[in-house]
Amino acid sequence: MVVVISAMFAGICVGYLLRRHRLGLLPRIIMGFILLLLFLLGFDIGSDEHIIKSIPTLGAEALLISLLSILFSCIAAWILWRICGKPHANSKEDNDEG
């Protein structure tokens, strides 16, 4: 995994050097990799009978984890919202919009 993380940092450096250029093709390449990877994930899942049999259970687990993550994130955001005194996001808002 060190390789993978290093690849990201290498990418950040290259991206920063090329920041003056339009990288119009990049989102499509990213999408291509994502599609390939999800195809392969699907393939791994499809080839594994044990996983296929337990899809309903896995779905229920996923639903529970995601709903509780949303709920707790929102509570955390609410705490910050109270700490900040329900602010407008831009503290210099008057200058910007006036």
Place this chain on the structure above:
Amino acid sequence: MKGSLLITAFFVLGVVLGLTKLLPLGELSQDMSFYALAGLLFCVGMSIGSDFRAFSNLKKLNFRLLFLPLMTIIGSLSGAAFSSVFIHGRSVVDCMAVGSGMAYYSLSSVFITQYKGAELGAVALLANIIRELGTLLLAPLLVKIFGNLAPISSGGATTMDTTLPVITRYSGKNFVVLSIYHGFICDFSVPFLVTLLCTI
């Protein structure tokens, strides 16, 4: 939305081909995953490196709001940890690894598949897709109950792209810069958090 459909289509195609065993990939699929993942992260890095718009307007933000991504991460991890109480046969850390995807379903599911196998990878994919959809659907409700920051926290790593329109609509235009900054930081944190949680 078109992107999500395409992603689902490719995933389903993979499942079908896996089921029928028509495609003799076997071990090769693991190797391909690894190189594709490295290529993906290189490209993601490039897009981050070339696009610092998230930081150009940050000076205008209320200083304390810069901690929002941290609140999101803490909330996501604690929520996922709590869910392990109700799930038999999954460790706290496994659930936290799934939760740490913060709606970045493509990257987190692929990472988790590499570390923990396709079963938890499938849970991560579903959980994080549900989180993105949930944010899109629940945004107005979340604003009412938890305040204007809630849809941003709920959206996790997607608040700079897919969920930005609903956040703009229900939290207000004043939160666009915060939302992009938040998505940027969460996006960036996902590979590290998932790696950390999978190697504990």
